Amino acid sequence: MTNQRKPRGPYRKSAERREQILQAAYEAVDEYGERASLQDIADRVGVTQPALTYYFPTRDELLLAVLERRDLMGKASANAAAEGHSMIQGMVASTRHTTDHPGLAKLYVTLSAAATDPESPAHNYFAERYRVLAAEVTGDFEDQQRTGVLRADEPAAHLARALLAVLDGLQIQWMHDPTVDIAAIAETFTRMLAPSDGQGRP
Numbered sequence: 001m002t003n004q005r006k007p008r009g010p011y012r013k014s015a016e017r018r019e020q021i022l023q024a025a026y027e028a029v030d031e032y033g034e035r036a037s038l039q040d041i042a043d044r045v046g047v048t049q050p051a052l053t054y055y056f057p058t059r060d061e062l063l064l065a066v067l068e069r070r071d072l073m074g075k076a077s078a079n080a081a082a083e084g085h086s087m088i089q090g091m092v093a094s095t096r097h098t099t100d101h102p103g104l105a106k107l108y109v110t111l112s113a114a115a116t117d118p119e120s121p122a123h124n125y126f127a128e129r130y131r132v133l134a135a136e137v138t139g140d141f142e143d144q145q146r147t148g149v150l151r152a153d154e155p156a157a158h159l160a161r162a163l164l165a166v167l168d169g170l171q172i173q174w175m176h177d178p179t180v181d182i183a184a185i186a187e188t189f190t191r192m193l194a195p196s197d198g199q200g201r202p
Contacts, residue, residue: 018055020045021055022069025041026066026104028044033103033107034107034110034111041062061121063122067108067111068125073097074097075094095171095183098182099182102178112168115127134160137160137163137164138156141160148195149195163189166189167186170182170185
């Protein structure tokens with residue numbers, strides 16, 4: 001039996017420091033959005049701004065790491081809400097997570113728009129994110145189509161991409177007008193995915 005030893009000495013301290021910086025960046029962005037400064041993040045950790053570059057050489061790398069953490073936390077929240085249910089309920093739950101963290105939502109929208117440029121540092125991150133999400137939702141939708149839970153008169157891949165587009169679009173609208181109940185609207189859209197007469201199993 002192989003013992004899994006935890007990192008020791010400087011390696012463990014380095015990992016802990018990186019985690020502290022990432023958490024501080026997450027909190028700063030959650031509060032200030034993309035306007036969060038490296039100096040503010042450094043102050044929260046108690047290090048110099050140049051020290052941040054040892055762990056995150058560029059601001060873009062740090063912001064992308066924050067988005068990755070946002071995705072993980074949002075997914076965890078969605079999975080908890082959808083336990084025993086479908087991915088649709090999970091996606092609706094993720095919109096509620098969005099409204100609880102407006103600064104992170106603003107960072108996501110800002111970087112995703114810039115990432116349409118192939119030269120953007122965030123281009124590969126978002127391209128891969130959409131590819132993985134679309135594949136996961138498509139697989140879930142195909143399962144639901146086979147059991148008659150989801151309308152089967154349209155390709156599951158198209159419905160998956162439509163759902164992702166709606167969620168992204170609602171996020172932008174909510175940033176312009178926080179009174180928009182994007183979770184309720186997402187629920188309305190998911191009800192449109194339910195089968196009606198003639199839209200049951202293939």
